[in-house]
Each structure stands twice: as structure tokens, then as C-alpha cells.
Amino acid sequence: MLRIGMDIGSTTLKSVVLDEEGTILYQQYERHYAQITDKVIEMLKHIRSMFSKNTIHFCISGSAGMGLANELHIPFAQEVYATRAAIKALLPETDVVIELGGEDAKILFLSGMMDVCMNGSCAGGTGAFIDQMATLLGISQKEMNALASDHKKIYSIASRCGVFAKSDIQPLLNQGACKEDISASIFQAVVNQTIAGLAHGRKIDGNIVYLGGPLTFFSELRAAFDKTLHKQGICPPYSLYYVAYGAALLSKQESFSFDVLLKMLGDYRASDQYASCPPLFKSQKEYQDFTSRHPKESQIIKKRSNEPVRLSVGIDAGSTTLKAVAIDENKEIVFSDYMSNAGNPVPLVKAFLEDLYAHFPNGKVIGSATTGYGEEIIQHAFHADHGIVETIAHYTAAKQYDPNVDFIIDIGGQDIKCFQIRNQAIDSIYLNEACSSGCGSFLQTFAQALGYSIEEFSQKGLFAPRPVDLGSRCTVFMNSSVKQAQKDGATIENIAAGLSISVVKNALYKVIRIKDKQELGTHIITQGGTFLNDSVLRAFEQELGHPVIRPARSGLMGAYGAALYALENRCEKSVLMNARELERFKHQVQAITCQGCTNHCRLTINTFENGERYIAGNQCEKPLGTSKTKAPISIYTFKKELLSKYVSFEGEKERIGLMLGLNMYELLPFWYTLFKELGFGIEISPPSSKAIYHKGQGTIPSDTVCYPAKLMHGHLMALKEKGIKTIFHPCLSYNVDEHRSNDHYNCPIVAYYPEVLKTTLDEDVRFLYPYFGLHRPKDFEKHFYEFLMNTWSYPFSKKEVAEAVNKAYREYARHMESIRDQGDRYYRYACEHGLPVLILCGRPYHLDEEINHGIDKFIASQGIVLLSEDSVAHMSQKADTDILNQWTYHARMYSAADFACHATYPNIEVVQLVSFGCGLDAITSDEMRAILETHGKLYTQLKIDEVSNLGAIKIRLRSLFATKRRKMYD
């Protein structure tokens, strides 16, 4: 009897037909575009026509097949289980299978202890991710593979989530990095994600087999895996069909007749049970009313004049599109363009200017400004007069439409920018740093995945009767929600409408996090490309319950604002390149690694026609060669210097390894002194870096833990590589008690992460992680003595231990005191010289440059006096909080915020650093906001992760400074 296995994946449908002996008679692979039942029927009919058999064994597998199989009582094999069955039959020698699919990624360990790791809540590093990235680069997947084979260097790109990867890639593109290198870097990111995210600490070794679409189609992806694993994996014949083949093998139990099966499928109507929202438009008339309220004008205006018109030019080099306008002195747009930037905005701007000059041969440019992601490079390349932060550009434009504007919401390709306006100044800024789900490219990617253009797709949703209620959630999760909706029988129309609604909900409830719709005010201006989509605009009005303004040229607002800004701040003659200069314009890009410091930033050097250079990718000013006239005033630098005084050394007794991460950033002086006094040698792990991280990434058991914790695995490995046999990092439930909180806990990660680190080590390293309570010095002394006696056979006396403990406490106190003293000094200095002060609040380990990505240097380079929570907390009392104030490190932040609120010196801002995945900061950030806003201060939060890009963070900080300046004027 024929055995048919069918693998219904997230994007594709695969089937395999076997004979009695298990020989493959036929196989087929197709994209299903969510029309699962139809495609299954089609494929089965085709198989029936090829084999004149009527009774068959049949089994379904695959992530999108479960619902169908359940409903129709067709045998179902879980897909990894099916893969394993196939591997056992075809390649029994295999040790490890790596299988990547549309949205799934799996590693299957077969030899030794069987183990399967699948991606859980995160779809980063899968086919969908590569798809998304190819779209971003504007190339086909095939081209991507070809390009990658010619790469020269690899950039570090986060692939945990498409969002993060995009925010890594976009600046690279804008800074002129070549597509060859980016393509290869994307593959490398997938490799890193798979290994770090899935291996859960298990080593990938032995015979490795690659399966699934991406690994079959991309030779360069396989090469990247081979290189990283130091292994030669194989991609066997039928590598796309292992799941289907396994399902066929597992299909023995039940037999079906083709006719019955096809009839069952034909009768099968998906349950049609899904949560839905009200339709966007109930009638054609409603839609007409709507469109007449929101007239759309072309975003592309090409007027022509031979008059000597005075023009102001604004260019908004966004993440996916380039917008450029020229306005006359009446603030009228006379020339504009709106184009996809295809990854490199430079030639587009050149073309725009050439075109502008051709249309206005006698025009005179009196001002020019650039804004957006590509602000800096465009400004440098074409000598624009101003570079302004996006938020200011948009506000300037919005005021032109409605001087009383309360709220501006701009949804672009991959970012959402919202600002609340109060008293004619930008009051709060919301940016989507951690989530792209409410953005345009999200819709676009979905449209494409389902086989439509974005225009068709949004049009489809307008009159959908029962839009799917997809809630508000991450893009990655949205894939599976859509899958579920399809399973439940939602039509494309209802899905399209549902996605538009979810974009709006994401923006409102995830990014802005409004609690009450009234909060936004009544004068709301929408802008950005995504609002050109009528479905989205309508969903937004429905959600708010009242109409909003969409400027007729809402797509051009950033550029228009820049042009207005340049007009307001005009000079006699703009230095923007003229037609003649443009003729000679040349642009070359080169990538190098900076050797200026241990960060080894990947730099892209753009060289222009006159030899002028623009360097991007740098975390500090060093490679720019700009000599600083004044040393920046930064407590971060001071703290780093303090710690750098503790250096590794050989002692008379055994050498102990200390990992410089998590709370060791504060307790190093303590443990260092303690062990030193007792005669031990000390080896401190090297400073964090990507290289250090990669050393340990294969041993991280939980991929959603914070980056500071993940880095510990690398530090552990680094010490091990140095031949250190004993490593010490204690578990500390409690922190020191600074009497600033009701209790004095550490966060669970800081308290117990050594428990996890221990499980990653083998026998040859002794890892010591005793439970200690530093908050009780006398008890600590006793317990530490016991610990020493139980661990080593050195003849310590109680007295010498007591003395060492005493010295350690004193050293720690001295260390903390010098930070506080320096804080006092810097603060006084700022007050005396009228300098702005910024308190960058975090935890001690946010000092780590690999964790803070050089934010401290950027702030200090702006002429701002930079302080930290631990350098100012002592200037305030225990803060008054609504929540339970019970963590020592966090209590300092509350006190620091409290200090900023009550200081007599007005020029102080507070910025909070939040590591992605930090569960406690979900609580502390709301509280920080409450403390600050109660006192009329701005709250700014910077979310940081392994992503090493400062772009979004700079926007936020620059907006903060610009807003502050404005506030100061008022």
C-alpha cells in the first residue's frame, strides 16, 4: 500500500509518497500561501492521478497541520518526531540535525542523550527572518546567497528578533556598508541565533545534517554553520522532505481511501471560530465619507520654474524610504519625491538634487537640512546646512498643519515615533526600540508572505465583515496568531483588516502604552507612510473613537519639517552642493576594523570626491581623530578607572578567577582585597566584548535571560581558557543594606546566576559559588572562615581571616565613598559652571561597555556632566514609592530620581538604562516615570540588548536635549 506523508509547514507544503519498502516514489514542494486545505486537496489529487491506487496510508505533520489533522482524525506526527524517524531510516549515523524552516528552527541531538530543541516564543533566525532581511535589502534570496559568497567581513547583527536585526542592518546600509558583507552577516546572525538560542548549552558535534528550506537553498548559510561549528555538515538529498518522509513512515496504522479522504477535505470547513473586531467600513458610503475627510495628494510634486525662486531643501532619509522636498519662501512644497531607499540613500539624494536643479535652473537654495536615520551621512555627503533630529522635524511640520497639535504619531517602515506636545514643546517621546510590530514593514512582510502587494492587501481589508482580532503583540508571535486564524478559517480579507487593526493596537498599547484614550488629546496628527494605508488610519480612528488629521502629504512630513527648519534658520547662502559640484560627486565605501581600543568597532568609511571622509559605526570619537579640547566629565569614566586599578597577579597561594560581570562590577574591590589579603593570587576575566560573548554563547540555557547574565558564560570560558582552575562567584540573595529600601535583595539573576553557570562546567574547573550574606559582616566572617576551611587545606587562623574580612569591607566602603565624593564634586562643578547634568541610572554592571554600547561616552561627548545612580543616591533620602522598594540597586535609582526632582539646580535630567529581558525593570521603569513625572520631569528610558547600535538611542537623547533646550528658553 502507498504511504503518503504530508508536511504542512508555516509557509510551504511538502509531500512524499513511499512504496511498501520505503522507497521514495514521488515528492513535491510548494508554497501554500495560507490556502492550506485547497492546496492539500490539489496535491492529493495530483498524487492520485499519478498512481492508480485507491487505498493509502496517510499521515500529516508540520506546525500548520495539527488543526486539520485533529479535526479530520487523520494521524498526526509531531514534526520533530517525524524528522527523527526519517533520519533513523535514511542516515542512522547522524549525531545532530539542524533544521530550519519558515518560522521554526530546531536542533535534534540523536546520539548520546536524545534531546530536541525548538524555538519557542521567538522566531528569530528562521526562514521568515531571512525573507524579511532580503526584502529589506531589496534583493532576492538567490542574490543574497550569491552576494554572501563574495563577502570580505562580517558585521555583528542581532538575529534574536527581526526588529533588532533591522536596527543593526539599517544603519549599516545607510552608512554605506556593502550588500555582500551584510548578506553574509545575516547568515552568520542566523547561525549565532541557532546555536545560542537552541543548543541550550549542548555542544554540537559529530555527524551534522542540515535540513529544511533555508539550509537547502543557501550554500552560504551552510558554510557559515560549518565555519562556526568547525565541522563539515551535510545537506542530504531530499533535505526538504525529511518531515514528510518521516510522516510517511509513521503512517502505517490507518488506511484511507483517496475518495473518502478527498471528500472529507472537501467538506472540511474550518471551524470559523475566531475572535473578531467590528468591520472597518460597513458600507461604501462610510468609506466615501472617510476618503473625503482624508484627501490624499500625490507625495511626488514636480513643479517647474525659470524664475529665481528661493528654495529650502529638506531630506528625510528614513529606514526604508527616502523623502525629499523643496519649499519656497511661502512654505509651499514646490518639488518633492518619495522613494524606496533600497539600502543606499546616497545616489537617490544625488538624483533628487539633480532633478530639482533641472526643474529650477535659476532657483537659489537658501537653506537645507537633513533628518532621519541617514541624517549624518547625507549631511556630510551633500554639505547640508543642518542635521536635525527626527522628532523636531516632525513637530515643526505638524505645527504647520495644526498649531494646537496635542499629539503626533508617525508610523514609518520600521519605526513608530510619537510625541506628546504640551505647552508648545515636545513633552514625551515614545519610540519603538524593542518592537516593530506596529510598523509598516510588518504589514508589507505579511502581504508578501500571503502573495499580495501591500496596496492590494490593505485594500482587501476595507470591507472585511469580521476582521480577526489579533490583539497587540510582537511580529514574531503574530505569525503564529495568523496561522491560528487561518486554521480557524479566517479569510484573507479578515486577516488583512485584522493586521491593520493590530498595527494600531500595537502602537497604542505597546509602544505608547496609553491607558486612557483621552490622554492623547483631541488634536492628533498622523503621519508616516503607514498611515497612507486607509485601513490603518480607519482602525486608528475607530480605536480612539474620534477623527484625526492626516495631512494630505503625510508621507513627506519629516522632510517638510526639515525644510521648514532650514527656512527658519536660513543663512544667506546655503552650502548645499550645487549642480556643478554634483557632477563631480563620487562616493566610495570601505569597511575596516578600528584598532583604537579593545572595542574593535566595525567602521565603514565613506569617501567623497574631495577626499572628505565620513566614518560610521564608531562607538567613540577616537577613530574620527577629533582632538578633544576638554576631557569629558563622566562618572562612568571615573568608575572604570577605579576598577582598572584592580589587576590580576600571582599570589603565594592558588590563583582564583573572578568574573567581571553582574555584581562583581561593584564587589570587585571587596573580593579582590579579601583573597589578596589571604595570600591568594587573582585573575580577573578580560573586559566584555562580542568575542567573549561568543565564547560562552553555546552554554546559555535560557535564551531570554538578560544580556549581562549571558555575558557571564563568556567570562567563565575566558577564565577557563586561561587555565584558571578555581573560579569564585558567590550567590547573594541579599545585597548590602543601604537603608534606602524596605528590604535589600539582589535581583534573582544577580543572586543565583552562579547556579546556572555551574551546570555548564565540566570536572576540570572548580567553581565556587557559596551562599553568603554580606549584609551581616560578623556572620559573614564566621561563614567565610568555614568556607575557607572546607574548601582549602591552608592553615588559616580565625584572626587572619577576621582581619582580611575587615579590610575587604573597608576597601569596599572606600570604593563606594570615592564614587559618591566624585559625584559630589562633578555635581558642584556643573552647578558652578551652569553645565547640564544627566543621571544615567542603571545597575553597577551597566558600566560594561559591551552592555551600555558606549552610551555614556556619547552623552559625555555632548558637553554634559554625566552622573550615575550610585554617585548621587546619597544626596537624597529613601524615595517615596508606590511599589515595594526592596532591591538595593533599584532603591538607588529611585533615590537618584528623587534627588533630581528635589535638587535646586534645575538643569538635571534622568535617563534609565534597561536591559532587555530584565523582569524587574518592568516594575522599576513605571515607578521611575511616576517619581519623575510627579515632579514635572521628563522620563527617558533606553532599552539595551546585545544590539550594538546607537542610532535609536541617539535620537531619543538628542530629542531630550532639544526639548530641554526649548524648555529652558521658555
Next chain:
Amino acid sequence: MTERVPLHLFTKEMKETHTLLFPNMLPLHFQLVQNVLKGSGYKVELLHNEGAHLIEEGLRYVHNDTCYPALITIGQMIDALKSGGYDLEHVALIMTQTGGGCRASNYIYLLRKALKDAGMEQVPVISVSLGKMENHPGFKLTFPMLRRLLAALAYGDALMLLSNQTRPYEKEKGQTDQLVDDWVQTISELFQNNTGFSLNQVRQNYSKIVCDFSRIPLKKTPKVKVGIVGEIFVKYSPLANNHLQDFLEQEACEVMVPGIMQFMLYAIDMPMEDVRLYGGSKFAKQASMLIYTYLSKFEAALIDAVKTKSDFTAPASYSALKEKARQLIGIGCKMGEGWLLTAEMVELVESGYENIVCTQPFGCLPNHIAGKGMISSIRNAYPKANIVAIDYDPGATKVNQENRIKLMLAIGKENIFGNL
């Protein structure tokens, strides 16, 4: 400008006028708890509202990265209050609260904040915990009430343990659930009549309960035996774990869920462990020791009844769990479920429940350590352990979760029924 959150106490008068709402973490136990509260003169109601809109409410009023249990319970409460079914001037909320270094110690504050933002700040919130309690004049855990509550939880554990072992095998469908209902009824009546909660009476009733359950005719077909462990709320609450137990039972599994008694002993023991590890007042230790000893006797009574009167699998004692944990993780690891979670996994594997679903809210910090962090060590020690970690959060979909669980079940089946 943001206003700070005021604290509204539950006054004595409110006992007469207000209805107390509380989330249904442990359906079986909380039925009994509800009856105890009613018996003590409170108007109470367990919340049963469900659906995706609860999550929406939660997302609206709680920071989206807050753990899922907080998000969904607060969502459930706000949804209930907004439903129009309650007079906002005559309703109050109860939330159980664990203390310690985990962010879960902040639920109550998050709830108050959410109520304020939703414009319902007049609704008083009472936190119930084993540790320090706020002083609400109208809500006092009196000694008689406390004894009944502890007994209620102890009975709940017994009923949960036994019913889970008969339901999947019963010859006549529904018999087990009927017996559970009967006992809930009986126990509530006993409490009403001022009896049934002393240690001796509980001991006697345990015997009867065990005998009753062992009389249910069973058809012992081999089934995949699955244990559920994890963060306490997601582990127990069907609302939070998408009806995990129902799903597993539909997939023809026998399910074991560790009881609440060990968790309470853990919560009482950990401050004592702090004194052992770090030093501190011996006096506080003595007070805790009294309760600890009292609860241990209930625990011992159940284990004894199950072991002597039936062939059912008995739970491991708290002290045995602690010893099991010691091989793998420090006993000082006490935030959230801490080492107890690791110990429960080990205990399940040792007692034949080798297949485990480890549930946790996405981004649950303690479970990065005691849950996911310990799985590889457990596997090394017990190669047959077949553990899947499932994250629960507003974005996780049932399809994805079930798919992963199905894989775990496929391997579990293979371990019983052999290859392919």
C-alpha cells in the same frame, strides 16, 4: 502630572457591605477556601471570567513586560469590575501574594496602580500572604479561620492528588469528578458545623477519602504520565496555562501536579534557612518552627494515608524534596519557587512521571535558574527525564505551546510503547 497611588483599607463596615472577589488559582482548593470565607461571614466570589479580552485589559493597565500571572489576574479583576456585574462602591479584591526578592512581591502594588489608572481606586485591595500582612481592620485572619484555611488547602491537595490518578483510568466516566464534588460538599459542611479541621479529623477524613477513591473501578491501561511544575500561578491556574491539564488528559495522559502544601512549607522554611545561611534572630526562627511543625503533620498524614490505604502514588515530603534538591542546586536559592521547582522535577521523575511540562511566565527571572537552568543537570542525573519548558505570556499562542508539548508526548509514548 502623575498622581501617586493612595491606599484604601478594607474597613470593619465593609465586611457587611462589600463582596470580595478573588482569582481562581487552584480551582479545587479555592472552592473550599471560598466556603471557609463564606462561613466566616464574608461575601466572596471566585472569578471565573475568561477570554482574550482579559489579556487586553491586563496589557492596558500593567507594564507589558510584567510577568504574565500579574498581567492576567489584574486583567481578570479589572474586566470583572468593568463588566457592570458589581457595584464598585461595594466590592473589594483579594490577591494572594508571595514575598521575597522576586518581582511577584509587587503584584499587590501593581494591582492598586492599575485600579487607579482605570479610575476605580476606591476598590480596596487585600493582600493575603504567609509573610507580613497589611493591616485591614475588616479583614483579619483569625485563628479559627486560619485553621480552616490550612485544612482546606490540605484537603485540596488530597483531592487533587487522588482524582488525577483515577480520572484518566475510570471505567465509568465522570465518577471521579462526582466523588470530588461530593467531598468538597462534605468538607464544607463539616467546617460549617465547626469540625473537620483539626489534625485528627483531617487524618480520619484522609483515610476515608483515600478509600473512596480506591474504590473507583479503574481500567489500568498504560498511559503517558506527565508532571506539571513551574511558576506557581501558571502551574495551577487553567486560565493562565491555557487549560494545560485538560489538554494533557485529552491527549490520553495521566497528569500529576505537585500540591500546595510543600510550597507553603517552603515559604515558611526559607526565612529559617536564611538564618542558617546568613545569621540572624533565632527568635523569629522559633515562631516559624511552630507553624512549620504544624503543617508538616498534615503533610505526613496525607502521605501516610495514601501509602497505607492504597496503591496510589504519594507525594514526597517537604524534607525529602529538600534533600533531593541539594544534589543539584543550593538550598539558598529561594526567590520565586526556587529550589523547590528543581526538587519537584526530580521527585516526579523518580516516582515515574518522567515527562514534565515546566511552565513559566516569559521572562520569569527565578525560573531562568531553577527551571530552565537546571534541566540539563536533571537530564544528566536522570537520562529518562523528558522535560519541555513552556513559556506563557500574552503573545504565546496555544498552537505553538501544544506543538511543543506534543513532541514531548511523542517521546514519552515511545518510551512506553517502544519504537515507531
